[in-house]
Amino acid sequence: MTAPIRSYWLVKQEPNAYSFDDLLKDKQTYWDGVRNYQARNNLRAMRKGDEVLFYHSVEEKAVVGICKITKEAYPDPTAPGEDWSVVDIKPVRKLKKTVTLAEIKEVPSLKDIPLIRQSRLSVMPLSKKAYETIVKMGS
DNA sequence: GCCAACGTTGGC
DNA sequence: GCCAACGTTGGC
DSSP: OOOOOOOEEEEEEOTTTSOHHHHHHHSOEEOOOOOOHHHHHHHHHOOTTOEEEEEETTTTOEEEEEEEEEEEEEEOTTSTTSOOEEEEEEEEEEEEEEEEHHHHHHOGGGTTSHHHHSTTOSEEEEOHHHHHHHHHHTO
16 A cells, blocks of 8 residues: 555635534534535545645634544435535644634735635645645644 | 625526 | 526625
8 A cells, every 4th residue: 555645625614504613522523515516526535634724714714723534525415316425524623823814815825725716615625835834824 | 785706507 | 508697605
């Protein structure tokens, strides 16, 4: 077996629908409800052990925590018979300090991440550098 | 609450 | 296969 190449991701959620604190409480969840092909394809490209930033949209507009993929894509139980996917994630840790959208926008190297360029996409890849930059801003 | 951006649907 | 209409998302 060759060593897996780790990828980095960012997922968005409205905190009043499902917050990072909910995930901490649940210890693990499956990421359901994705009904967008691009987001679905990103879900399917996730591999066990990949790290994922958790972003709170709308009210908070900030990256709040880090989680990890524990199970790769399988059919979404909330859409039986349809071609949608979910992955399992577990929380790793909360960021010491949340990284707001406004702060991300101020960093030149983060100008082109999909969070800013494609604000409606809910599951998106991040480069290692972008991931590390955001994590650093949150520590 | 408004509006821009984007995806999806349906008529032709 | 094109494009207008419509719905949804999310920033402001």
